[in-house]
Amino acid sequence: MRKLVWILALPALLLAACGGGSGDAKGKWGGNEPEVERKDPLVEVVPALKDNISSFERSTGRIEAKVLADVHAQVGEICLEILHDVGDEVREGELLARLDRDRIQIQLTAAMLALEETRLTHRRNQLDAEKKKADLERIEKYFDPDNPDKSRVFTKDAWDAAKLENSKAINTVQSSQLALTKAEGELAVNTLQLKHTEIRAPITGVITERNLRANELVSQGAVIFKLADLTVLEVKLDIAEAGLSGLRQVDRAPAMGLFGLAEKPNLDTAQAVLLSVTAYPDDRFLGYLDRISPVVDQTRGMVVVTVRILQPRNVDAAEHKGLLTKLDPDARKAILATAKRAGDTAIGLRPGMWVDAKIATRLIEGAILVPGAALVGDAEIIWKIEPDKKDPQVGQARRVDVQGRRGLTAEGKFELKPPIAKREDSLAVKAGDLIVVRGQSLLREGQKVRLRDLSK
Numbered sequence: 001m002r003k004l005v006w007i008l009a010l011p012a013l014l015l016a017a018c019g020g021g022s023g024d025a026k027g028k029w030g031g032n033e034p035e036v037e038r039k040d041p042l043v044e045v046v047p048a049l050k051d052n053i054s055s056f057e058r059s060t061g062r063i064e065a066k067v068l069a070d071v072h073a074q075v076g077e078i079c080l081e082i083l084h085d086v087g088d089e090v091r092e093g094e095l096l097a098r099l100d101r102d103r104i105q106i107q108l109t110a111a112m113l114a115l116e117e118t119r120l121t122h123r124r125n126q127l128d129a130e131k132k133k134a135d136l137e138r139i140e141k142y143f144d145p146d147n148p149d150k151s152r153v154f155t156k157d158a159w160d161a162a163k164l165e166n167s168k169a170i171n172t173v174q175s176s177q178l179a180l181t182k183a184e185g186e187l188a189v190n191t192l193q194l195k196h197t198e199i200r201a202p203i204t205g206v207i208t209e210r211n212l213r214a215n216e217l218v219s220q221g222a223v224i225f226k227l228a229d230l231t232v233l234e235v236k237l238d239i240a241e242a243g244l245s246g247l248r249q250v251d252r253a254p255a256m257g258l259f260g261l262a263e264k265p266n267l268d269t270a271q272a273v274l275l276s277v278t279a280y281p282d283d284r285f286l287g288y289l290d291r292i293s294p295v296v297d298q299t300r301g302m303v304v305v306t307v308r309i310l311q312p313r314n315v316d317a318a319e320h321k322g323l324l325t326k327l328d329p330d331a332r333k334a335i336l337a338t339a340k341r342a343g344d345t346a347i348g349l350r351p352g353m354w355v356d357a358k359i360a361t362r363l364i365e366g367a368i369l370v371p372g373a374a375l376v377g378d379a380e381i382i383w384k385i386e387p388d389k390k391d392p393q394v395g396q397a398r399r400v401d402v403q404g405r406r407g408l409t410a411e412g413k414f415e416l417k418p419p420i421a422k423r424e425d426s427l428a429v430k431a432g433d434l435i436v437v438r439g440q441s442l443l444r445e446g447q448k449v450r451l452r453d454l455s456k
Helices: 002-018 102-142 156-196 241-246 329-342
Strands: 042-047 049-065 068-072 079-082 095-099 198-200 205-210 223-228 233-240 272-277 285-292 302-310 354-371 381-387 394-401 406-410 413-416 434-438 448-453
Touching: 042 381, 049 241, 049 272, 049 406, 049 413, 095 223, 102 156, 156 198, 233 241, 233 354, 241 302, 241 354, 272 302, 285 329, 302 354, 354 406, 354 434, 381 448
Parallel strands: 042 448
Antiparallel strands: 042 434, 049 233, 049 354, 068 223, 079 095, 095 198, 205 223, 233 302, 272 285, 272 354, 285 302, 354 413, 381 394, 381 434, 394 448, 406 413
16 A cells, blocks of 8 residues: 555656746756747748730751851862861861862963964964955956956956965864864863862851861862851741741841842841750850741641741840840840850850740730749749838738739740739739749738848
8 A cells, every 4th residue: 555655656756856846947858948939931032024025936956057068079189288177167268178280280281382382373374364365355356256258367267266265264264263262271171170179168167077188089079078157057947837827937128239238137027036955054045037938748737937046146135126025034134144155155056956946926015924933833823022111121921813814924934914803812913013932832811921032
């Protein structure tokens, strides 16, 4: 019995020793600690924007150079010297390689001598023809072919002989004239062949391929260099037939040959194209829709369009304003940032690169743009924050119903249309309103929050 009483009293003694029985005492194990003050939740926000937004037709393709040139060997000779290699930028007419010219030089010298001999023969025949003509004219002065009996100086036989000699002299001159023309042609051929021993660039561009070596016999007609003009790049894209109504070719000012003016596209009205490549995943590039194929592929139901690409170093905010305004603010910012970096680095597009292209079709100007990160899951709700007038670092959360109000979506933003009548949570959002992009999952209407503005 004593043991049972002792066992029942032991918990009470332990509790008293630890101070658990006193409401105000702080025990060793932290009993009745004061409650920690709870802070308002922290949310990250970005301001809504008022800007342009477009719908897109998206496709992919390989970049091509519009202007290409294959350099063929016009003569079969041994290569003596190579002056440029793959990757070199060359100007039109610049010397690329030299071939052996000794054999052709000998042929050219022989052709020059043959021409000079033929010219002398032709001149001698001309003098002889002039003499025969003068003899005939002298006889005809005293001899009348219509009344030969009255002539007492020359007979008809003499006149016939002079006439025959004159005809023969004329034929001889004509033959020597043909021989002279042939000799001049042979000289021209040898001169041209001698010129072809110097391989020159037919266009201004970059050497993309070299197929000859020094001291190697070059076959006539072989492709020995390939060049590409990297300043004019394009990509051919397949667009579904259903999207054809949203596409249009660029307007062009016609060329004026009299003044040396080339055809010029009107970029202010052209459809802008946003480009990205796998080689530079963080950069964005600019292009415009240049041409649309006049036919639709019956098998695939696709139409081929050609997009002209602007090298980033050539993009200018003022010159290409008409194109840039057809894209959303983030795309414009990314394109101009890439253009700025291209001046200091090796950023540049090249033929063969795989490109992802978005052709801007329907343009909406002055739309309210909300970041897509404001939406969580399938919920048609976003949250805007009304900052405190005294402390801009805190604010009040307001629930905004966006069901039926979302328009075009592009580059991580969507168009928010005006509020829908008779819907309580369908609040208006204007440019500059702070939209929650992180921390909105547990928000309640009217809840106070702390702000972190990501735009700053």
